[in-house]
Amino acid sequence: MQFYRRDLPHLQRDYKPHFITFVTKARMQLPDWARQTTLECCLHDHRKRYELYVAVVMPDHVHLILTPEVDCVRKEIHSLIAIMRSLKGASAHAINKHWERHGPVWQEESFDHVLRCSESLDAKVRYVLENPLRRGLVADWRDYPWAWQRQSLPVAEMVLRQS
Helix, strand or coil, X not given: CEEEXXXXXXXXXXXXXXXXXXXXXXXXXXXXHHHHHHHHHHHHCECCCEEEEEEEECCCEEXXXXXXXXXXXXXXXXXXXXXXXXXXXXXXXXXXXXXXXXXXXXXXXXXEEECCCCCCXXXXXXXXXXXXXXXXXXXXXXXXXXXXXXXXXXXXXXXXXXX
């Protein structure tokens, strides 16, 4: 378990899913291409540095649920700090390059929450996926192009990943 504090307290629990939200600087609205770029950055390290369950890129914020993976070289769990720095940095770099500008795209802080035993991962995934629906962007979350949900792993792969 790792605890760190900036303006918000942050707690990372090994082998547990984390619900994460990060927001654009000054609630800037991302155009479609920037949402696609951000979603691609979220997917880039799936099953490398983290197991991603769901990602939804809204016009001014992003919701993720992920579990940090083990860094086999360093023999430790990837830190949320490093994961978020990489994800936000890569997406900001690509967005700024397209806009031919410099400066922050994302607020420095992210909100993260460890899912507890009493919370249902499926219910949290559903909550994230329904965000575009609640905001009135689509009638069905499946129609929202910047929503991604992990497919269930085959039982044999789940057993291998747990050993």
